[in-house]
Amino acid sequence: MSMTGEKDEGLRARSKPVSAHSNDEKDNPHPTETPAVDDRSLNRAIVSDLNVTERDLIEAKATAEEMTLDEVRTLMRNVLKIHHHDPNFPQTVLDKINEFLGNDTIFESPDNYEDLIFEMKVEAALITNNSPYSEVRAVVDNHDDPATPSSTIRAWVIGLIFSCLLGFINQLFSIRMPMISVSSNVAQLLAYPLGKFCERVLPDVGFTLWGTRHSLNPGRFSKKEHMLITIMANVAGSTPYTNNIIWSQYLPRFFNQRYAGQFAYQLVIALSTNLVGYGMAGLTRRFLVYPAYCVWPASLVTIALNTAFHSEENVAVEGPFRRSYRMSRYKFFLLGLGAMFIYFWFPNHLFTALSAFSWLTWIAPDNLNLSVITGFNNGLGLNPWPTFDWNILNFDGTDPLMVPFFSTINKFFGMAIGGLVIAAFWYSNAYSTAYLPINSNLVYDNTASFYNVSRVIDEKGLFDAAKYEAYSPAYLSAASLVVYLCFFAIYPATLSYIFLNHRYEVTMGLKNLWNSFRRKKNAEQEEYKDVHNRLMARYKEVPEWWYMTLLVVAVGCGIGGIAGWETYTTPAVVFYGLVLCVVFVIPIGIVKAMTGIEVTLNVIAEFIGGSWVEGNALAMNFFKSFGYVTCAHALWFANDLKLAHYVKIPPRQTFVAQVIATLASTFICVGVLNFQMNDIPNVCTKDAPNKMTCPGINTFFTASVLWGTIGPKKVFGHKGQYTALMVGWPIGLLLPVLIWYVQRKFPKQKWMRQIHPIVLLYGAIPWAPYNLSYVIPSVWIGWLSWIWCKNRFLGFWAKYNFVLSAAFTTGISVAGIIIFFALGFNDIEVDWWGNSVVSQGCEGTPCTLRTLAEGEIFGPAPGHFT
Numbered sequence: 001m002s003m004t005g006e007k008d009e010g011l012r013a014r015s016k017p018v019s020a021h022s023n024d025e026k027d028n029p030h031p032t033e034t035p036a037v038d039d040r041s042l043n044r045a046i047v048s049d050l051n052v053t054e055r056d057l058i059e060a061k062a063t064a065e066e067m068t069l070d071e072v073r074t075l076m077r078n079v080l081k082i083h084h085h086d087p088n089f090p091q092t093v094l095d096k097i098n099e100f101l102g103n104d105t106i107f108e109s110p111d112n113y114e115d116l117i118f119e120m121k122v123e124a125a126l127i128t129n130n131s132p133y134s135e136v137r138a139v140v141d142n143h144d145d146p147a148t149p150s151s152t153i154r155a156w157v158i159g160l161i162f163s164c165l166l167g168f169i170n171q172l173f174s175i176r177m178p179m180i181s182v183s184s185n186v187a188q189l190l191a192y193p194l195g196k197f198c199e200r201v202l203p204d205v206g207f208t209l210w211g212t213r214h215s216l217n218p219g220r221f222s223k224k225e226h227m228l229i230t231i232m233a234n235v236a237g238s239t240p241y242t243n244n245i246i247w248s249q250y251l252p253r254f255f256n257q258r259y260a261g262q263f264a265y266q267l268v269i270a271l272s273t274n275l276v277g278y279g280m281a282g283l284t285r286r287f288l289v290y291p292a293y294c295v296w297p298a299s300l301v302t303i304a305l306n307t308a309f310h311s312e313e314n315v316a317v318e319g320p321f322r323r324s325y326r327m328s329r330y331k332f333f334l335l336g337l338g339a340m341f342i343y344f345w346f347p348n349h350l351f352t353a354l355s356a357f358s359w360l361t362w363i364a365p366d367n368l369n370l371s372v373i374t375g376f377n378n379g380l381g382l383n384p385w386p387t388f389d390w391n392i393l394n395f396d397g398t399d400p401l402m403v404p405f406f407s408t409i410n411k412f413f414g415m416a417i418g419g420l421v422i423a424a425f426w427y428s429n430a431y432s433t434a435y436l437p438i439n440s441n442l443v444y445d446n447t448a449s450f451y452n453v454s455r456v457i458d459e460k461g462l463f464d465a466a467k468y469e470a471y472s473p474a475y476l477s478a479a480s481l482v483v484y485l486c487f488f489a490i491y492p493a494t495l496s497y498i499f500l501n502h503r504y505e506v507t508m509g510l511k512n513l514w515n516s517f518r519r520k521k522n523a524e525q526e527e528y529k530d531v532h533n534r535l536m537a538r539y540k541e542v543p544e545w546w547y548m549t550l551l552v553v554a555v556g557c558g559i560g561g562i563a564g565w566e567t568y569t570t571p572a573v574v575f576y577g578l579v580l581c582v583v584f585v586i587p588i589g590i591v592k593a594m595t596g597i598e599v600t601l602n603v604i605a606e607f608i609g610g611s612w613v614e615g616n617a618l619a620m621n622f623f624k625s626f627g628y629v630t631c632a633h634a635l636w637f638a639n640d641l642k643l644a645h646y647v648k649i650p651p652r653q654t655f656v657a658q659v660i661a662t663l664a665s666t667f668i669c670v671g672v673l674n675f676q677m678n679d680i681p682n683v684c685t686k687d688a689p690n691k692m693t694c695p696g697i698n699t700f701f702t703a704s705v706l707w708g709t710i711g712p713k714k715v716f717g718h719k720g721q722y723t724a725l726m727v728g729w730p731i732g733l734l735l736p737v738l739i740w741y742v743q744r745k746f747p748k749q750k751w752m753r754q755i756h757p758i759v760l761l762y763g764a765i766p767w768a769p770y771n772l773s774y775v776i777p778s779v780w781i782g783w784l785s786w787i788w789c790k791n792r793f794l795g796f797w798a799k800y801n802f803v804l805s806a807a808f809t810t811g812i813s814v815a816g817i818i819i820f821f822a823l824g825f826n827d828i829e830v831d832w833w834g835n836s837v838v839s840q841g842c843e844g845t846p847c848t849l850r851t852l853a854e855g856e857i858f859g860p861a862p863g864h865f866t
Contacts (some may be wrong), residue, residue, distance in 0.1 A: 053795045064121035072124045085501035138798030139304040144535040144648040150224030151653040154198040159229040162187040163236035167665035171239045171672040175694040180820045185810040187233035195221035223310035227647045231640045236665035240270035241629045244700040245621045255461045272558035277633025279551025287509035288638045292530040294593035296642045304802030308333040319796030336807025344815040347389035351834040355389035365841025378846040381773030400782035401805035403596035406754040408782035414763020418482045425478035432858045433478040437846030441768040445472035446857040453705040463615040463709040479768035487603040488728030490761040497736035498587040539650040569619040577626025602628040610707035620708025
């Protein structure tokens with residue numbers, strides 16, 4: 001690895017003590033003499049081998065000189081246990097550690113191995129006093145000043161304002177087509193000038209409570225205050241998932257249960273699903289928050305933006321074109337945001353062909369095969385460069401600048417393999433898929449029309465077997481079949497993968513959790529403590545009973561809501577969600593923390609719930625909600641806890657901020673829900689004003705009928721039309737075993753270590769409606785960032801990469817909001833070729849391989865299926 005371009009940065013870097021108990025902050029370093037470099041060739045070798053900037057090397061060397069050989073050997077043994085299967089951990093460092101530990105003569109004659117021993121001491125210093133990952137070192141400060149305030153009056157006021165605003169806006173427009181949502185990035189952007197305004201105009205007056213002074217203006221608006229506001233906005237921005245249930249119950253054309261309009265009922269079930277994840281998140285801290293291997297890539301972008309606002313340090317770095325770059329992160333962020341804000345008007349409104357750049361189909365829009373293979377809207381999307389829209393690349397929240405490149409490339413290969421299977425299904429007419437669009441997420445009947453769920457239920461919304469047999473089975477597109485196959489595979493694969501590769505980490509977490517209940521606070525654990533854990537040890541931890549109390553409250557609200565009203569559902573559904581979460585939260589949490597990829601439990605929750613309460617769509621909705629939300633919220637809250645861990649916000653302040661923001665947002669969302677239901681005329685119909693047509697609610701109700709009323713047994717069970725897809729379960733169980741075996745059979749093939757079976761399977765899940773066009777550009781950009789730039793200009797990459805990701809994402813959010821209210825809300829459109837070409841031919845109306853004559857059907861005739 002060439003590290004040219006780091007020399008000048010290292011020479012300019014300021015040295016300062018590296019200590020978990022130092023109060024110095026990286027944002028305000030004290031200039032000192034730069035240590036002389038004794039051996040430049042050795043330094044360059046270490047920089048290359050350990051994937052470290054010379055700046056970080058200067059810090060690590062001071063600590064390395066104080067470490068003994070035995071200390072390093074003990075530490076490296078533990079490091080190897082934890083990071084041996086870690087795809088984020090640099091392979092070159094693992095090779096050095098294996099060389100170090102595998103040669104006993106090093107410890108017998110250390111004078112003969114001075115260079116290797118010095119490298120291992122430097123790596124040990126990096127691990128204990130910083131982070132083993134260059135991406136974390138790039139944005140996370142390894143110093144802390146406990147005197148820096150975070151829970152201030154102004155932080156709470158600003159945080160609550162944004163919590164209420166995000167809850168209000170996101171709930172109000174959640175039923176619009178297209179919907180609009182405000183992300184926490186926007187709140188983070190706007191909170192900074194508000195905080196600085198308060199810093200300048202508010203007086204320093206306050207009061208003392210329990211020995212702590214609380215002032216309206218405690219001084220400089222700090223990065224900890226800013227991050228606390230961001231965390232509050234982040235937890236408040238998601239609307240209650242149970243609102244989907246309320247809509248499906250309340251609307252006359254669905255279940256028509258008028259009691260669902262009662263505020264008390266809406267509130268208790270919303271509080272239950274919103275709070276139930278906190279209890280699980282608290283129990284997962286020792287698995288998903290404290291360990292160094294849990295990077296949480298998404299959090300690095302948020303911290304990079306926070307650092308850009310608050311860092312006064314601006315070290316020049318060498319980068320591409322043999323230039324030295326001195327622009328500050330803050331200025332770089334503003335330029336990136338401004339550029340994306342201006343540019344996004346083109347692919348999003350003025351020239352939408354830049355977004356869906358399906359240039360191959362423009363050659364012959366009505367050519368079936370060309371459109372099916374290369375089409376952006378309705379095809380497989382095989383196109384070397386299919387979009388100029390950054391928002392397309394971030395379709396699943398994993399933009400290529402944020403997640404490690406191994407995640408991007410695994411996701412691409414998973415989607416590509418899935419595309420081959422989809423094409424095979426469609427062109428062979430397997431399961432009558434040739435009569436349907438190749439890449440659709442809709443459900444069809446035997447006439448290739450959208451499935452009319454009202455034709456299979458009675459007046460109470462329950463399954464009617466006679467109506468079903470007189471109508472049609474439910475049919476899925478070729479892409480949907482592959483999606484469900486991979487969903488069935490990814491759940492056992494996740495458990496299998498974690499057992500094979502990360503059982504040591506899970507066991508270590510269980511020991512730490514057990515000791516926390518036994519109050520063994522000073523018990524020595526096998527896990528090494530990185531600098532962030534040692535710095536956070538100064539602050540009081542949140543007791544387990546706080547989280548357990550919230551869990552009990554959430555369970556009580558859930559039972560009260562389900563049992564107190566006529567829901568036709570057993571209160572056991574709440575415990576079903578908890579059990580499902582207990583089984584999966586650690587495995588999928590480890591995968592997300594390391595790869596940025598989240599395995600959701602919505603399909604397995606539907607599958608089990610629909611089998612349990614077959615024929616009862618409403619009950620299945622509750623099973624789905626608690627089965628999915630419990631684990632999803634636990635992971636979201638754990639991510640926020642990692643943010644606070646990185647920025648050194650006291651845990652108890654983070655806990656209170658999360659809970660208060662969640663409560664405020666829940667009340668706001670439920671209030672807005674009542675307004676929508678009662679004060680918007682013709683809501684959720686085509687005649688609704690301002691396009692409040694509820695597309696998501698319609699999809700939710702259709703899924704509830706298919707999985708609850710018709711039930712998975714008829715679709716995937718014995719003699720169901722898609723029984724063969726159940727092969728996904730054993731495939732998922734065995735795939736990690738096969739990859740694990742091959743990786744150990746050929747240990748010298750280093751690239752095999754980057755094969756991740758969970759991300760491979762996840763890659764095929766976005767099909768229907770997404771396709772390769774959403775992933776292919778990420779491969780080129782991810783390689784350019786994480787491989788080419790990072791390996792050649794690590795200092796440049798560390799300074800700007802995550803800031804650029806934050807700038808682009810924030811610019812899109814701000815531009816999207818303005819475009820929506822200025823143009824989309826008023827139905828202002830630009831009619832010209834650059835906007836109409838994206839919907840020509842098969843790209844406008846999906847084409848099928850086979851068509852039906854009038855009155856003809858496919859599949860078994862009515863009366864010949866049950």
